[in-house]
Amino acid sequence: MQDLHSEHLLFTPKRKKRASDISESNNFSYEVISTLESTGVHFRTSIDSGSYVPAHLHHAVEIIYLLEGNLTVAMESSVREYHAGDCILINADIIHSTKCTAPNKAILFQIPLSFLAIYLPNAEQLVFNLDNPNNSDIHRTKLDIFKDTLLKMNLVNNLRPEGFSLRFNSLLFEALFQLFHNFSVRVVHGNQSQRNKDRARLDVILDYIAQNYQRHISIEEIAGVAYLQSGYFCRFFKKCMGITFLEYQNELRLSYIYQDIISTDDSIKDILERHGFSNYKLFRRVFNEHFEATPTEIRKKRRKKL
Template sequence: MSRSSFFEIPNLDVRFPFRSFLDNGQSFVYPHWHKEVEFIRVIKGTVKIGVDDQLLTLAEGDIYFLDSGVPHYFLASPESVRAVYQFDLSLFSSILFDQNFGETITEIFASRENWSRNWQDGTTQTMHELLNRLLSNYEQFHQNNLYELLLDLHQLLRIMLKELPHKQQKSRAVMTLNSLKDKETIAKMDTIFSYLEANYHQKISLEEIAQTIGFNSQYFSRFFKKQTGITFTEFLTEYRINIAKALLSSENSSMIEISEKSGFNSVKTFHHVFKDNVGISPKKYQKSISGN
Protein backbone atom coordinates (compact mmCIF):
# COMPACT_ATOMS: atom_id res chain seq x y z
CA MET A 1 0.00 0.00 0.00
CA SER A 2 1.48 3.35 -0.97
CA ARG A 3 1.52 6.70 0.75
CA SER A 4 -1.05 7.82 -1.79
CA SER A 5 -3.53 6.49 0.77
CA PHE A 6 -5.29 9.48 2.29
CA PHE A 7 -3.93 11.17 5.37
CA GLU A 8 -6.55 11.04 8.13
CA ILE A 9 -7.00 13.48 10.99
CA PRO A 10 -8.68 11.66 13.89
CA ASN A 11 -11.15 13.90 15.70
CA LEU A 12 -9.08 14.37 18.86
CA ASP A 13 -9.20 17.13 21.45
CA VAL A 14 -5.95 19.05 20.92
CA ARG A 15 -5.62 19.47 24.70
CA PHE A 16 -5.75 15.71 25.30
CA PRO A 17 -5.20 13.90 21.97
CA PHE A 18 -6.62 10.49 22.84
CA ARG A 19 -9.81 8.68 21.94
CA SER A 20 -11.23 5.18 22.15
CA PHE A 21 -14.35 3.70 20.57
CA LEU A 22 -16.00 0.45 19.49
CA ASP A 23 -16.44 -0.51 15.82
CA ASN A 24 -18.81 -3.28 14.69
CA GLY A 25 -16.98 -3.91 11.41
CA GLN A 26 -20.03 -3.30 9.23
CA SER A 27 -18.27 -1.06 6.73
CA PHE A 28 -15.06 -0.94 4.73
CA VAL A 29 -12.51 1.57 6.01
CA TYR A 30 -10.58 3.02 3.09
CA PRO A 31 -6.77 3.05 3.00
CA HIS A 32 -5.46 5.87 5.14
CA TRP A 33 -2.67 6.84 7.50
CA HIS A 34 -2.26 9.24 10.39
CA LYS A 35 0.47 10.44 12.68
CA GLU A 36 -1.28 9.04 15.76
CA VAL A 37 -0.46 5.58 17.13
CA GLU A 38 -3.41 3.19 16.91
CA PHE A 39 -4.18 0.04 18.92
CA ILE A 40 -6.78 -2.51 17.80
CA ARG A 41 -8.24 -5.00 20.29
CA VAL A 42 -10.55 -7.67 18.84
CA ILE A 43 -13.40 -8.27 21.26
CA LYS A 44 -15.57 -10.52 19.07
CA GLY A 45 -15.18 -12.39 15.78
CA THR A 46 -12.35 -11.79 13.34
CA VAL A 47 -11.08 -8.54 11.83
CA LYS A 48 -9.27 -8.29 8.49
CA ILE A 49 -6.81 -5.42 8.34
CA GLY A 50 -4.49 -4.42 5.54
CA VAL A 51 -1.14 -3.14 6.79
CA ASP A 52 1.33 -1.86 4.22
CA ASP A 53 1.15 -4.65 1.59
CA GLN A 54 -0.13 -7.44 3.85
CA LEU A 55 -3.66 -8.56 4.68
CA LEU A 56 -3.83 -9.81 8.27
CA THR A 57 -6.65 -11.68 9.99
CA LEU A 58 -6.94 -10.75 13.65
CA ALA A 59 -8.78 -13.30 15.77
CA GLU A 60 -10.86 -12.71 18.87
CA GLY A 61 -8.51 -11.76 21.69
CA ASP A 62 -5.78 -10.41 19.39
CA ILE A 63 -4.20 -7.00 19.90
CA TYR A 64 -2.38 -5.15 17.13
CA PHE A 65 -0.84 -1.69 17.15
CA LEU A 66 0.04 0.58 14.25
CA ASP A 67 2.97 2.94 14.52
CA SER A 68 2.72 6.55 13.36
CA GLY A 69 2.45 6.93 9.59
CA VAL A 70 1.70 3.29 8.71
CA PRO A 71 -0.86 2.96 5.86
CA HIS A 72 -3.74 0.64 6.71
CA TYR A 73 -7.35 -0.24 5.91
CA PHE A 74 -10.09 -2.51 7.25
CA LEU A 75 -12.25 -4.91 5.27
CA ALA A 76 -15.86 -5.18 6.33
CA SER A 77 -15.98 -7.79 9.11
CA PRO A 78 -19.64 -8.48 9.96
CA GLU A 79 -20.37 -9.99 13.37
CA SER A 80 -17.15 -8.59 14.77
CA VAL A 81 -16.46 -5.99 17.42
CA ARG A 82 -13.15 -4.21 17.84
CA ALA A 83 -12.02 -1.56 20.28
CA VAL A 84 -9.93 1.19 18.71
CA TYR A 85 -7.49 3.42 20.58
CA GLN A 86 -5.80 6.41 18.93
CA PHE A 87 -3.42 8.85 20.57
CA ASP A 88 -0.74 11.35 19.67
CA LEU A 89 2.67 10.82 21.26
CA SER A 90 2.64 14.50 22.23
CA LEU A 91 0.65 13.29 25.26
CA PHE A 92 3.98 12.29 26.76
CA SER A 93 6.76 14.52 28.06
CA SER A 94 9.03 16.04 25.41
CA ILE A 95 12.06 14.63 27.23
CA LEU A 96 11.03 11.16 26.00
CA PHE A 97 11.89 12.29 22.46
CA ASP A 98 15.47 13.21 23.44
CA GLN A 99 18.07 10.63 22.38
CA ASN A 100 20.37 11.82 25.16
CA PHE A 101 18.16 9.93 27.60
CA GLY A 102 18.26 6.57 25.80
CA GLU A 103 15.67 4.96 23.55
CA THR A 104 13.15 7.57 22.43
CA ILE A 105 9.41 7.03 22.57
CA THR A 106 9.19 7.02 18.77
CA GLU A 107 11.91 4.35 18.62
CA ILE A 108 10.04 2.24 21.17
CA PHE A 109 6.84 2.14 19.10
CA ALA A 110 8.75 1.58 15.86
CA SER A 111 10.86 -1.32 17.15
CA ARG A 112 8.41 -3.51 19.13
CA GLU A 113 6.40 -6.47 17.84
CA ASN A 114 3.02 -5.16 16.70
CA TRP A 115 0.96 -8.34 17.08
CA SER A 116 0.06 -9.92 20.40
CA ARG A 117 0.63 -13.35 18.83
CA ASN A 118 4.32 -12.58 19.26
CA TRP A 119 4.02 -11.50 22.91
CA GLN A 120 4.14 -13.53 26.12
CA ASP A 121 0.67 -14.68 27.27
CA GLY A 122 1.02 -12.75 30.52
CA THR A 123 1.86 -9.56 28.65
CA THR A 124 -1.17 -9.97 26.39
CA GLN A 125 -3.44 -10.45 29.39
CA THR A 126 -2.01 -7.37 31.12
CA MET A 127 -2.48 -5.32 27.95
CA HIS A 128 -6.10 -6.51 27.59
CA GLU A 129 -6.88 -5.39 31.14
CA LEU A 130 -5.20 -2.05 30.57
CA LEU A 131 -6.93 -1.37 27.23
CA ASN A 132 -10.29 -2.40 28.65
CA ARG A 133 -9.79 0.07 31.50
CA LEU A 134 -8.81 2.84 29.05
CA LEU A 135 -11.98 2.25 27.03
CA SER A 136 -14.16 2.26 30.13
CA ASN A 137 -12.61 5.44 31.53
CA TYR A 138 -12.82 7.21 28.18
CA GLU A 139 -16.50 6.31 27.75
CA GLN A 140 -17.14 8.08 31.05
CA PHE A 141 -14.66 10.84 30.36
CA HIS A 142 -14.73 13.72 32.83
CA GLN A 143 -12.18 15.71 34.79
CA ASN A 144 -11.91 13.25 37.67
CA ASN A 145 -10.66 10.35 35.55
CA LEU A 146 -8.36 12.37 33.30
CA TYR A 147 -5.60 11.35 35.70
CA GLU A 148 -6.62 7.70 35.44
CA LEU A 149 -6.33 7.90 31.65
CA LEU A 150 -2.90 9.51 31.88
CA LEU A 151 -1.68 6.91 34.35
CA ASP A 152 -2.92 4.07 32.15
CA LEU A 153 -1.28 5.56 29.04
CA HIS A 154 2.02 5.76 30.90
CA GLN A 155 1.51 2.18 32.06
CA LEU A 156 0.99 1.21 28.41
CA LEU A 157 4.29 2.88 27.58
CA ARG A 158 6.01 0.95 30.38
CA ILE A 159 4.69 -2.34 28.96
CA MET A 160 5.90 -1.35 25.49
CA LEU A 161 9.36 -0.61 26.87
CA LYS A 162 9.80 -3.47 29.33
CA GLU A 163 7.65 -6.37 28.14
CA LEU A 164 7.06 -6.27 24.39
CA PRO A 165 9.72 -8.10 22.37
CA HIS A 166 11.74 -6.33 19.72
CA LYS A 167 10.85 -7.09 16.12
CA GLN A 168 12.94 -9.79 14.52
CA GLN A 169 15.47 -8.39 12.09
CA LYS A 170 13.77 -10.04 9.13
CA SER A 171 10.46 -8.33 9.93
CA ARG A 172 11.89 -4.84 10.20
CA ALA A 173 11.26 -2.44 7.33
CA VAL A 174 14.14 -2.11 4.91
CA MET A 175 15.28 1.47 4.47
CA THR A 176 14.45 1.82 0.79
CA LEU A 177 14.10 5.03 -1.17
CA ASN A 178 10.33 4.77 -0.77
CA SER A 179 10.49 4.39 3.00
CA LEU A 180 12.84 7.35 3.18
CA LYS A 181 10.33 9.37 1.19
CA ASP A 182 7.60 8.22 3.58
CA LYS A 183 9.57 9.45 6.58
CA GLU A 184 10.18 12.76 4.83
CA THR A 185 6.46 13.06 4.13
CA ILE A 186 5.58 12.38 7.78
CA ALA A 187 8.15 14.96 8.89
CA LYS A 188 6.68 17.56 6.52
CA MET A 189 3.12 16.83 7.66
CA ASP A 190 4.26 17.07 11.27
CA THR A 191 5.76 20.50 10.55
CA ILE A 192 2.51 21.61 8.93
CA PHE A 193 0.41 20.44 11.87
CA SER A 194 2.73 21.99 14.43
CA TYR A 195 2.35 25.30 12.62
CA LEU A 196 -1.44 24.88 12.52
CA GLU A 197 -1.64 24.06 16.22
CA ALA A 198 0.29 27.23 17.04
CA ASN A 199 -1.45 29.57 14.58
CA TYR A 200 -4.96 28.27 13.77
CA HIS A 201 -6.55 31.15 15.74
CA GLN A 202 -5.15 33.75 13.35
CA LYS A 203 -5.09 34.26 9.59
CA ILE A 204 -2.94 31.69 7.75
CA SER A 205 -2.10 32.25 4.10
CA LEU A 206 -1.18 29.49 1.67
CA GLU A 207 2.19 31.17 1.13
CA GLU A 208 2.96 31.19 4.87
CA ILE A 209 2.15 27.53 5.44
CA ALA A 210 4.03 26.51 2.28
CA GLN A 211 7.16 28.27 3.51
CA THR A 212 7.25 26.12 6.65
CA ILE A 213 8.32 23.11 4.55
CA GLY A 214 10.20 25.01 1.87
CA PHE A 215 7.58 24.74 -0.90
CA ASN A 216 5.98 27.36 -3.08
CA SER A 217 2.20 27.67 -2.75
CA GLN A 218 1.36 25.72 -5.93
CA TYR A 219 3.58 22.75 -5.09
CA PHE A 220 2.36 22.81 -1.50
CA SER A 221 -1.29 22.67 -2.65
CA ARG A 222 -0.62 19.58 -4.78
CA PHE A 223 1.42 17.92 -2.02
CA PHE A 224 -1.19 18.59 0.67
CA LYS A 225 -4.15 17.35 -1.36
CA LYS A 226 -2.24 14.20 -2.34
CA GLN A 227 -1.67 13.38 1.35
CA THR A 228 -5.07 14.34 2.76
CA GLY A 229 -7.52 14.06 -0.12
CA ILE A 230 -8.76 17.62 0.46
CA THR A 231 -7.43 21.12 -0.10
CA PHE A 232 -5.56 23.01 2.60
CA THR A 233 -8.44 25.50 2.91
CA GLU A 234 -10.92 22.66 3.46
CA PHE A 235 -8.62 21.07 6.00
CA LEU A 236 -8.08 24.33 7.90
CA THR A 237 -11.83 24.90 8.05
CA GLU A 238 -12.39 21.38 9.41
CA TYR A 239 -9.61 21.87 11.95
CA ARG A 240 -11.10 25.15 13.20
CA ILE A 241 -14.56 23.59 13.45
CA ASN A 242 -13.12 20.80 15.61
CA ILE A 243 -11.51 23.42 17.84
CA ALA A 244 -14.84 25.23 18.05
CA LYS A 245 -16.63 21.99 18.97
CA ALA A 246 -14.18 21.43 21.83
CA LEU A 247 -14.69 24.99 23.07
CA LEU A 248 -18.47 24.76 22.78
CA SER A 249 -18.38 21.54 24.78
CA SER A 250 -16.17 22.82 27.58
CA GLU A 251 -16.55 26.60 27.88
CA ASN A 252 -19.42 28.90 28.72
CA SER A 253 -17.99 31.64 26.51
CA SER A 254 -19.82 33.95 24.14
CA MET A 255 -20.04 33.11 20.44
CA ILE A 256 -17.75 36.07 19.74
CA GLU A 257 -15.04 34.65 22.01
CA ILE A 258 -15.37 31.13 20.62
CA SER A 259 -15.28 32.32 17.01
CA GLU A 260 -12.10 34.32 17.74
CA LYS A 261 -10.42 31.49 19.67
CA SER A 262 -11.11 29.01 16.86
CA GLY A 263 -9.76 31.30 14.14
CA PHE A 264 -12.87 32.69 12.42
CA ASN A 265 -12.70 36.35 11.48
CA SER A 266 -16.31 37.13 12.43
CA VAL A 267 -19.25 35.62 14.28
CA LYS A 268 -21.27 35.70 11.06
CA THR A 269 -18.64 33.67 9.19
CA PHE A 270 -18.30 31.28 12.14
CA HIS A 271 -22.07 30.67 12.30
CA HIS A 272 -22.36 30.16 8.53
CA VAL A 273 -19.35 27.81 8.17
CA PHE A 274 -20.21 25.81 11.31
CA LYS A 275 -23.83 25.25 10.24
CA ASP A 276 -22.78 24.31 6.69
CA ASN A 277 -20.37 21.66 7.99
CA VAL A 278 -22.10 20.37 11.13
CA GLY A 279 -25.73 20.77 10.12
CA ILE A 280 -26.80 22.87 13.11
CA SER A 281 -25.83 26.26 14.49
CA PRO A 282 -23.03 26.60 17.09
CA LYS A 283 -25.60 27.54 19.74
CA LYS A 284 -27.74 24.47 19.05
CA TYR A 285 -24.64 22.30 19.09
CA GLN A 286 -23.67 23.72 22.49
CA LYS A 287 -27.16 23.04 23.85
CA SER A 288 -27.14 19.49 22.49
CA ILE A 289 -23.88 18.82 24.34
CA SER A 290 -24.96 20.40 27.62
CA GLY A 291 -28.40 18.77 27.47
CA ASN A 292 -30.18 22.06 28.10
Protein backbone atom coordinates in the same frame (compact mmCIF):
# COMPACT_ATOMS: atom_id res chain seq x y z
CA MET B 1 -6.47 13.97 30.92
CA GLN B 2 -9.79 14.65 29.39
CA ASP B 3 -9.67 13.73 25.75
CA LEU B 4 -8.49 10.65 23.98
CA HIS B 5 -6.79 12.06 20.93
CA SER B 6 -5.93 15.70 21.22
CA GLU B 7 -2.21 15.10 21.50
CA HIS B 8 0.29 17.02 19.36
CA LEU B 9 2.40 13.99 18.30
CA LEU B 10 6.06 13.83 19.06
CA PHE B 11 7.86 11.62 21.53
CA THR B 12 10.15 12.76 24.31
CA PRO B 13 12.35 10.41 26.35
CA LYS B 14 11.45 11.84 29.75
CA ARG B 15 8.27 12.76 31.52
CA LYS B 16 7.42 16.26 30.36
CA LYS B 17 4.31 18.36 30.03
CA ARG B 18 1.90 16.72 27.58
CA ALA B 19 -0.26 18.57 25.11
CA SER B 20 -3.00 15.97 25.38
CA ASP B 21 -5.77 18.11 26.82
CA ILE B 22 -7.51 20.66 24.67
CA SER B 23 -7.57 23.05 27.58
CA GLU B 24 -3.76 22.82 27.92
CA SER B 25 -2.65 23.14 24.32
CA ASN B 26 -3.52 24.52 20.92
CA ASN B 27 -1.70 21.76 19.06
CA PHE B 28 -3.59 19.00 17.31
CA SER B 29 -1.76 18.23 14.08
CA TYR B 30 0.71 15.70 15.39
CA GLU B 31 0.90 14.37 18.90
CA VAL B 32 3.40 15.33 21.57
CA ILE B 33 3.38 12.29 23.80
CA SER B 34 5.66 12.08 26.79
CA THR B 35 6.92 8.68 27.82
CA LEU B 36 8.15 7.43 31.17
CA GLU B 37 11.86 6.63 31.34
CA SER B 38 10.99 3.42 33.17
CA THR B 39 8.74 2.12 30.38
CA GLY B 40 9.54 3.92 27.11
CA VAL B 41 5.86 4.04 26.08
CA HIS B 42 2.80 6.14 26.85
CA PHE B 43 0.08 4.25 28.71
CA ARG B 44 -2.91 5.58 30.66
CA THR B 45 -6.62 5.39 31.31
CA SER B 46 -8.29 8.06 29.20
CA ILE B 47 -11.62 9.68 30.03
CA ASP B 48 -12.99 11.80 27.18
CA SER B 49 -15.92 14.04 28.07
CA GLY B 50 -16.41 14.96 24.40
CA SER B 51 -14.08 15.98 21.60
CA TYR B 52 -13.53 16.31 17.88
CA VAL B 53 -9.95 15.93 16.68
CA PRO B 54 -9.31 16.58 12.98
CA ALA B 55 -6.88 14.77 10.70
CA HIS B 56 -3.56 14.18 12.46
CA LEU B 57 -0.77 11.64 12.65
CA HIS B 58 1.78 10.34 15.11
CA HIS B 59 5.13 8.59 14.87
CA ALA B 60 3.92 5.71 16.99
CA VAL B 61 1.63 2.73 16.98
CA GLU B 62 -1.52 3.72 18.86
CA ILE B 63 -3.91 1.29 20.53
CA ILE B 64 -7.24 2.31 22.06
CA TYR B 65 -9.15 -0.28 24.05
CA LEU B 66 -12.63 1.13 24.66
CA LEU B 67 -13.92 0.26 28.13
CA GLU B 68 -17.05 2.43 28.08
CA GLY B 69 -18.89 4.49 25.47
CA ASN B 70 -18.27 4.95 21.75
CA LEU B 71 -15.65 6.52 19.51
CA THR B 72 -15.84 7.36 15.81
CA VAL B 73 -12.56 7.03 13.91
CA ALA B 74 -11.93 8.14 10.32
CA MET B 75 -8.86 6.46 8.88
CA GLU B 76 -7.64 5.81 5.33
CA SER B 77 -10.88 6.97 3.67
CA SER B 78 -13.12 4.89 5.94
CA VAL B 79 -15.22 5.92 8.93
CA ARG B 80 -16.11 3.45 11.66
CA GLU B 81 -17.83 3.70 15.02
CA TYR B 82 -16.30 1.63 17.80
CA HIS B 83 -18.07 0.50 20.97
CA ALA B 84 -17.14 -0.71 24.45
CA GLY B 85 -15.04 -3.86 24.16
CA ASP B 86 -13.52 -2.89 20.80
CA CYS B 87 -9.77 -2.57 20.41
CA ILE B 88 -8.59 -0.03 17.83
CA LEU B 89 -5.09 0.01 16.33
CA ILE B 90 -3.71 2.93 14.31
CA ASN B 91 -0.35 2.37 12.67
CA ALA B 92 2.38 4.99 12.80
CA ASP B 93 2.12 7.93 10.39
CA ILE B 94 -1.44 7.06 9.36
CA ILE B 95 -3.68 10.11 9.00
CA HIS B 96 -6.79 9.76 11.14
CA SER B 97 -9.41 11.80 12.96
CA THR B 98 -11.63 11.01 15.93
CA LYS B 99 -15.00 12.14 17.24
CA CYS B 100 -16.50 11.55 20.67
CA THR B 101 -19.94 13.10 21.16
CA ALA B 102 -20.65 11.44 24.52
CA PRO B 103 -18.29 10.54 27.39
CA ASN B 104 -16.14 7.45 26.97
CA LYS B 105 -13.41 5.64 28.86
CA ALA B 106 -10.52 3.77 27.29
CA ILE B 107 -7.04 2.39 27.72
CA LEU B 108 -4.67 4.47 25.61
CA PHE B 109 -1.39 2.76 24.65
CA GLN B 110 1.12 4.47 22.36
CA ILE B 111 4.39 2.87 21.28
CA PRO B 112 7.01 5.11 19.64
CA LEU B 113 8.62 3.66 16.53
CA SER B 114 11.96 4.63 18.05
CA PHE B 115 11.19 2.38 21.01
CA LEU B 116 10.13 -0.56 18.81
CA ALA B 117 13.27 -0.17 16.72
CA ILE B 118 15.43 -0.95 19.76
CA TYR B 119 14.04 -4.49 19.85
CA LEU B 120 12.75 -5.06 16.29
CA PRO B 121 15.08 -4.22 13.36
CA ASN B 122 13.41 -2.13 10.64
CA ALA B 123 10.40 -1.51 12.85
CA GLU B 124 9.12 1.11 10.38
CA GLN B 125 8.39 -1.76 7.96
CA LEU B 126 5.94 -3.45 10.35
CA VAL B 127 2.22 -3.02 9.78
CA PHE B 128 -0.09 -4.13 12.60
CA ASN B 129 -3.72 -5.20 12.29
CA LEU B 130 -6.07 -6.35 15.06
CA ASP B 131 -9.04 -6.89 12.73
CA ASN B 132 -10.23 -10.43 12.04
CA PRO B 133 -11.18 -10.61 8.33
CA ASN B 134 -11.84 -14.37 8.43
CA ASN B 135 -13.61 -14.27 11.80
CA SER B 136 -11.52 -17.25 12.93
CA ASP B 137 -11.65 -18.69 16.44
CA ILE B 138 -7.84 -18.67 16.63
CA HIS B 139 -7.68 -14.94 15.88
CA ARG B 140 -10.42 -14.15 18.41
CA THR B 141 -8.56 -16.12 21.08
CA LYS B 142 -5.32 -14.24 20.35
CA LEU B 143 -7.15 -10.92 20.50
CA ASP B 144 -8.83 -11.83 23.81
CA ILE B 145 -5.42 -12.70 25.28
CA PHE B 146 -4.03 -9.36 24.06
CA LYS B 147 -6.96 -7.44 25.61
CA ASP B 148 -6.43 -9.28 28.88
CA THR B 149 -2.77 -8.20 28.85
CA LEU B 150 -3.84 -4.58 28.35
CA LEU B 151 -6.24 -4.84 31.30
CA LYS B 152 -3.44 -6.21 33.50
CA MET B 153 -1.16 -3.38 32.39
CA ASN B 154 -3.89 -0.89 33.21
CA LEU B 155 -4.43 -2.33 36.68
CA VAL B 156 -0.71 -2.19 37.49
CA ASN B 157 -0.42 1.32 36.04
CA ASN B 158 -3.32 2.58 38.17
CA LEU B 159 -2.24 0.89 41.42
CA ARG B 160 1.50 1.57 41.08
CA PRO B 161 2.60 -1.13 43.57
CA GLU B 162 6.15 -1.36 44.87
CA GLY B 163 8.25 -2.72 42.04
CA PHE B 164 5.84 -1.16 39.51
CA SER B 165 8.42 -0.94 36.73
CA LEU B 166 9.30 -4.63 36.98
CA ARG B 167 5.69 -5.79 36.70
CA PHE B 168 4.59 -3.23 34.14
CA ASN B 169 7.56 -3.82 31.87
CA SER B 170 7.08 -7.58 32.01
CA LEU B 171 3.51 -7.10 30.78
CA LEU B 172 4.63 -4.45 28.27
CA PHE B 173 7.05 -6.81 26.57
CA GLU B 174 4.47 -9.59 26.63
CA ALA B 175 2.05 -7.26 24.81
CA LEU B 176 4.72 -6.27 22.28
CA PHE B 177 5.60 -9.92 21.67
CA GLN B 178 1.93 -10.70 21.03
CA LEU B 179 1.62 -7.73 18.65
CA PHE B 180 4.69 -8.77 16.70
CA HIS B 181 3.90 -12.48 16.39
CA ASN B 182 0.11 -12.44 16.14
CA PHE B 183 -0.85 -9.15 14.50
CA SER B 184 1.95 -7.89 12.23
CA VAL B 185 3.25 -8.23 8.70
CA ARG B 186 6.38 -6.69 7.22
CA VAL B 187 5.96 -4.30 4.28
CA VAL B 188 9.03 -2.88 2.53
CA HIS B 189 8.46 0.68 1.28
CA GLY B 190 10.07 1.76 -1.97
CA ASN B 191 11.88 4.89 -0.80
CA GLN B 192 12.06 5.12 2.98
CA SER B 193 14.50 8.03 2.83
CA GLN B 194 12.03 10.17 0.87
CA ARG B 195 9.20 9.13 3.18
CA ASN B 196 11.24 10.33 6.16
CA LYS B 197 11.95 13.66 4.46
CA ASP B 198 8.27 14.17 3.62
CA ARG B 199 7.28 13.31 7.18
CA ALA B 200 9.77 15.80 8.62
CA ARG B 201 8.52 18.53 6.27
CA LEU B 202 4.90 17.78 7.17
CA ASP B 203 5.73 18.03 10.88
CA VAL B 204 7.05 21.57 10.36
CA ILE B 205 3.93 22.55 8.38
CA LEU B 206 1.46 21.13 10.88
CA ASP B 207 3.29 22.64 13.82
CA TYR B 208 3.18 26.09 12.21
CA ILE B 209 -0.54 25.79 11.50
CA ALA B 210 -1.24 24.66 15.06
CA GLN B 211 0.58 27.70 16.45
CA ASN B 212 -1.15 30.18 14.12
CA TYR B 213 -4.56 28.66 13.33
CA GLN B 214 -6.47 31.55 14.94
CA ARG B 215 -5.45 33.97 12.19
CA HIS B 216 -5.50 33.87 8.42
CA ILE B 217 -2.56 31.96 6.94
CA SER B 218 -2.11 32.46 3.21
CA ILE B 219 -0.95 29.72 0.86
CA GLU B 220 2.15 31.77 0.11
CA GLU B 221 2.99 32.07 3.82
CA ILE B 222 2.64 28.39 4.66
CA ALA B 223 4.41 27.34 1.46
CA GLY B 224 7.31 29.55 2.49
CA VAL B 225 7.48 27.79 5.86
CA ALA B 226 7.99 24.51 3.98
CA TYR B 227 10.37 26.12 1.43
CA LEU B 228 8.06 25.07 -1.38
CA GLN B 229 6.40 26.86 -4.29
CA SER B 230 2.69 27.47 -3.70
CA GLY B 231 1.46 25.04 -6.33
CA TYR B 232 3.75 22.23 -5.19
CA PHE B 233 2.85 22.87 -1.56
CA CYS B 234 -0.88 22.46 -2.28
CA ARG B 235 -0.27 19.14 -4.02
CA PHE B 236 2.08 17.96 -1.29
CA PHE B 237 -0.36 18.82 1.51
CA LYS B 238 -3.35 17.19 -0.20
CA LYS B 239 -1.32 14.04 -0.88
CA CYS B 240 -0.16 13.78 2.73
CA MET B 241 -3.32 14.84 4.57
CA GLY B 242 -6.11 13.81 2.20
CA ILE B 243 -7.69 17.29 2.37
CA THR B 244 -6.67 20.75 1.19
CA PHE B 245 -4.78 23.21 3.35
CA LEU B 246 -7.83 25.48 3.67
CA GLU B 247 -10.06 22.54 4.61
CA TYR B 248 -7.54 21.49 7.23
CA GLN B 249 -7.43 24.97 8.78
CA ASN B 250 -11.21 24.96 9.15
CA GLU B 251 -11.20 21.42 10.57
CA LEU B 252 -8.64 22.45 13.18
CA ARG B 253 -10.65 25.52 14.16
CA LEU B 254 -13.79 23.41 14.36
CA SER B 255 -12.16 21.07 16.88
CA TYR B 256 -11.53 23.95 19.30
CA ILE B 257 -14.92 25.49 18.65
CA TYR B 258 -16.68 22.21 19.45
CA GLN B 259 -14.81 21.94 22.75
CA ASP B 260 -15.79 25.49 23.72
CA ILE B 261 -19.40 24.87 22.77
CA ILE B 262 -19.72 21.89 25.10
CA SER B 263 -17.60 23.27 27.93
CA THR B 264 -18.52 26.98 28.12
CA ASP B 265 -21.57 29.24 27.97
CA ASP B 266 -19.85 31.72 25.67
CA SER B 267 -21.82 32.94 22.68
CA ILE B 268 -21.22 31.16 19.36
CA LYS B 269 -20.13 34.48 17.86
CA ASP B 270 -17.44 34.95 20.52
CA ILE B 271 -16.23 31.37 20.14
CA LEU B 272 -15.92 31.67 16.37
CA GLU B 273 -13.98 34.92 16.68
CA ARG B 274 -11.70 33.37 19.31
CA HIS B 275 -10.68 30.60 16.95
CA GLY B 276 -10.54 32.54 13.69
CA PHE B 277 -13.60 31.09 11.91
CA SER B 278 -14.90 34.23 10.18
CA ASN B 279 -17.35 32.68 7.71
CA TYR B 280 -20.44 31.85 9.78
CA LYS B 281 -22.36 30.29 6.88
CA LEU B 282 -19.47 27.94 6.12
CA PHE B 283 -19.14 27.13 9.81
CA ARG B 284 -22.81 26.11 10.08
CA ARG B 285 -22.47 23.84 7.05
CA VAL B 286 -19.24 22.18 8.24
CA PHE B 287 -20.53 21.81 11.81
CA ASN B 288 -23.74 20.16 10.62
CA GLU B 289 -21.80 17.78 8.36
CA HIS B 290 -19.78 16.56 11.34
CA PHE B 291 -22.38 16.53 14.12
CA GLU B 292 -25.74 16.50 12.30
CA ALA B 293 -26.99 19.22 14.64
CA THR B 294 -26.63 22.93 15.31
CA PRO B 295 -24.32 24.24 18.07
CA THR B 296 -27.38 25.15 20.15
CA GLU B 297 -28.78 21.63 19.80
CA ILE B 298 -25.43 20.13 20.83
CA ARG B 299 -25.40 22.28 23.96
CA LYS B 300 -28.94 21.26 24.89
CA LYS B 301 -28.11 17.57 24.49
CA ARG B 302 -25.01 17.92 26.66
CA ARG B 303 -26.89 19.70 29.44
CA LYS B 304 -29.56 16.99 29.54
CA LYS B 305 -26.86 14.35 30.04
CA LEU B 306 -25.15 16.24 32.88
